[in-house]
């Protein structure tokens with residue numbers, strides 16, 4: 490059996506919008522019956538680029554997450570449809586029938602990911618099709634083909650040699666909103682950049698006022714035990730954290746150990762952590 494899947498690597502996405510533009514080019518004014526009617530020029534984002542900014546000046550991180558239809562194997566849009574207007578193919582792709590779905594606004598309202606758009610002119614719910622018409626011609630989806638960063642990977646999840654199945658089996662992918670319990674065929678690498686916190690800072694040798702390079706920094710508490718070293722700017726970072734109370738410990742030869750308790754509800758940057766010579 491073939492089961493198509495898409496794995497999107499958030500660390501590779503630069504928000505260049507090539508995927509969005511390619512999708513628009515593929516579907517604007519182009520019907521691909523029986524899979525979809527043409528996408529309107531404005532108002533629909535079948536590949537929607539969400540942005541997340543974390544931290545505050547002077548330490549800010551930005552991440553971008555492309556969001557297509559998740560191709561849920563337990564799909565609320567199928568449940569909401571009448572007359573089998575939404576169906577799942579044997580290869581896992583979820584299709585909104587562009588004829589049967591006319592007037593069925595409940596389909597549009599059923600998607601927890603907001604991946605369905607309502608076409609007012611056609612009175613029709615529409616969404617990403619995984620480019621099923623291209624797959625049937627042996628091609629990859631336009632968005633995956635257009636991405637210059639190889640952030641969008643597409644293939645057969647049932648093929649053990651495919652890149653997507655290797656990534657899936659390497660346990661490095663996550664589901665967006667697992668609480669929806671929809672078993673999506675779209676997964677993400679480095680999703681933590683969208684939904685977790687970080688603690689970062691910079692250490693300084695108090696006697697010389699120089700950046701403290703090579704300091705052993707550990708973070709414990711809240712179920713976490715992480716280690717790193719400061720870089721040549723004295724900087725360190727722990728990412729992928731939940732809100733809670735943590736302890737930071739700094740150690741390096743010839744300087745007194747230093748500890749800090751940090752409670753985080755949002756991202757934290759601690760400038761100039763002074764280390765005193767023994």
Ligand code: SF4
Pocket residue numbers: 557558559560561564565566567583599600601602603604605616671
């Ligand atoms: S993401 Fe939304 S539109 Fe896509 S299959 Fe899931 S419920 Fe349906």
Ligand code: SF4
Pocket residue numbers: 511512515535536557558616617618619620630631632633
């Ligand atoms: S898979 Fe095709 S329809 Fe879906 S977002 Fe990519 S280009 Fe658009």
Ligand code: SF4
Pocket residue numbers: 501502503504505506507508509538553555635636637638639640641
């Ligand atoms: S084309 Fe690739 S890098 Fe550009 S926005 Fe889309 S996923 Fe991100």
